[in-house]
Amino acid sequence: MNSIKNHRILILGWPLRPPQDWLSHYPEVSAVRIYREDLPRSQKRLKDLSFHMPRALQLADSVTPSHWYGDWKEHIEEYDTVILIDEVRGRDVFDYILSHNPSCNLCAFYDSPVRPGTPKEPSRYTDMPVHFYTCDRQIAEKYHATFAPYFYIFSPCDFDTYDVLSQGECQRDVFFIGEEKGDRRTRIEEITKVLDQAGLTHELRLVPQNRHRSLFHRHKPAGTGYMPYSVVQERVRTSRAILELISDGQTGLTQRSFEALFLRKKLITTSPEIKSYDFYHPQNVFILGERSLEELPDFLHSPFHSIAPEIVQQYTLAGWLQHFLRA
Known part of the structure; x- marks a missing residue:
């Protein structure tokens, strides 16, 4: 079994509320949300606007999606493996990660349904070096993703x-x-x-x-x-x-x-x-x-x-x- 101790792993999109204390047993794993949270209402509107603003019109930093990423963006080059959990909403996160860490092992994991015609579809990113995984056999078959059963998120390290x-x-x-x-x-x-x-x-x-x-x-x-x-x-x-x-x-x-x-x-x-x-x-x-x-x-x-x-x-x-x- 490949030891995770030989890696630096970033998980983006983790459901951190309530915080899971047992993650402290995995010092080689960082798990955070993609976007900053608890923003004032005015800033939240700008963040939402950035998701829909065409790239050609993203002239101000505040309407650029990466402006609203969490602190992980300052350290993205430190990780050899990056996993997005069910947070695929467009190309911007993939583009940002690959532009700052082009050699990383970039993965996307789906644990909820994929609605056809939405930015979540893996088929939209076949030109990018992104590896797709899912715990849903139907999604795996339809989109040729790798089947990977999820884990018990409340399982402690000490059995x-x-x-x-x-x-x-x-x-x-x-x-x-x-x-x-x-x-x-x-x-x-x-x-x-x-x-x-x-x-x-x-x-x-x-x-x-x-x-x-x-x-x-x-x-x-x-x-x-x-x-x-x-x-x-x-x-x-x-x-x-x-x-x-x-x-x-x-x-x-x-x-x-x-x-x-x-x-x-x-x-x-x-x-x-x-x-x-x-x-x-x-x-x-x-x-x-x-x-x-x-x-x-x-x-x-x-x-x-x-x-x-x-x-x-x-x-x-x-x-x-x-x-x-x-x-």
């Missing part, structure tokens, strides 16, 4: 932490939290009926898409609104299985899949695609629509099949970065 977390006392058989959309409510009701008939415990939370409304699912515990992730992780830690209901058109691994893998929990999912991943095992993953709900109690009571540490390691930040690094 002993997960050895402790996964040993929590089981307080419920199945846990779910997610927004009310699509057919989720119907799915929840079907699963709830089977779990109740089998005497299995559960906490299944549907959250309204309007965050100002309270939870309305009849099985909700006290409290309303979205859970802080620390609370979600604690619920997962103390559950036997996690329920995952994939949104229409969504592909790739979700947060629920990663939580099940790292915390060694069973996964009940509507995604048949999960069978294509190396950590899949039918003893750990129950695919709704391919198995009868009547089989669910036996699935939950069967032992968890251990996954090799080297497989789990592939879904950490260090493992994910291996897809991009050159020798």
Whole structure:
């Protein structure tokens, strides 16, 4: 495995809020937003204008996109690998990076859909030395991008932490939290009926898409609104299985899949695609629509099949970065 310690890596477009303290364990990796944030309203208007201003009219510095880049632009030549995460909105960032560091390994990674005809399409940049990657198999096939599964962004470096977390006392058989959309409510009701008939415990939370409304699912515990992730992780830690209901058109691994893998929990999912991943095992993953709900109690009571540490390691930040690094 190519050691990231031999590289200087810049990740642009990282979701830094809340800050992820475990990044301090990776001194060779810098992760920042592309553009300056928390600007006054007047400056934000100028920044937005710069995105749409034709290059021929970019006569003032304030209407040039690079004017609004973060501090990373002052040190771009220090990196051998630069990865943009889902932030492709035109040629300007590619042009800036390549003009100041032409020998860098420049990559773009997609973790959300690509709408045809938009500047996000990889086919617009075939004349540039940019390597395209995605965690979506459909995008990979359509645009000839390299498939690279995403990683669990909350995974710590110290795997002993997960050895402790996964040993929590089981307080419920199945846990779910997610927004009310699509057919989720119907799915929840079907699963709830089977779990109740089998005497299995559960906490299944549907959250309204309007965050100002309270939870309305009849099985909700006290409290309303979205859970802080620390609370979600604690619920997962103390559950036997996690329920995952994939949104229409969504592909790739979700947060629920990663939580099940790292915390060694069973996964009940509507995604048949999960069978294509190396950590899949039918003893750990129950695919709704391919198995009868009547089989669910036996699935939950069967032992968890251990996954090799080297497989789990592939879904950490260090493992994910291996897809991009050159020798």
